[in-house]
Amino acid sequence: MKISAKGEYALRAVLQLALDHHRQEVTSMQEIAQSQEIPLKFLEQILLTLKKAGLVGSKRGNAGGYYLAKGPDQITVGEVLRITDGPVMTLACISSPMGCERQTRCFFHPLWQEVNSTVEGIIFSTTFADLCGRPRGYMYYI
Secondary structure, X not given: OOOOHHHHHHHHXXXXXXXXXXXXXXEOXXXXXXXXXXXXXXXXXXXXXXXXXXXXXXXXXXXXXXXXXXXXXXXXXXXXXXXXXXXXXXXXXXXXXXXXXXXXXXXXHHHHHHHHHHHHHHHOOOEHHHHHHOOOOOOOOO
16 A cells, blocks of 8 residues: 555545544644645645545635634544545555456455455544544554
């Protein structure tokens, strides 16, 4: 599994909006960029992608900014990554509906399926509310 810079920045942007969600106000793009160390031009593209997908909303004007369109408990890490990066596993034998021609005789195929299921299980069950409630530096043990 490889997460692109766009995926990582999208996760950080959504995390910042989740952290600010309790304020019931919008968060400016500059605040997100500064607090999460995201280049402003890249953040603009990411927020547009997330807005089109229905995860964030925006308010125009001097007091404008961005907010989560759903609660932090309704947005998962996997959802954000799927929007920005596509399928989680990129191995053809796992991600392709056709599979691969060696699937029935491949010793690795069951392993890759298990790895994929485990990773998807974690990222699609971990919400931004979960992340906001965890101490920093929290470790997963697989």
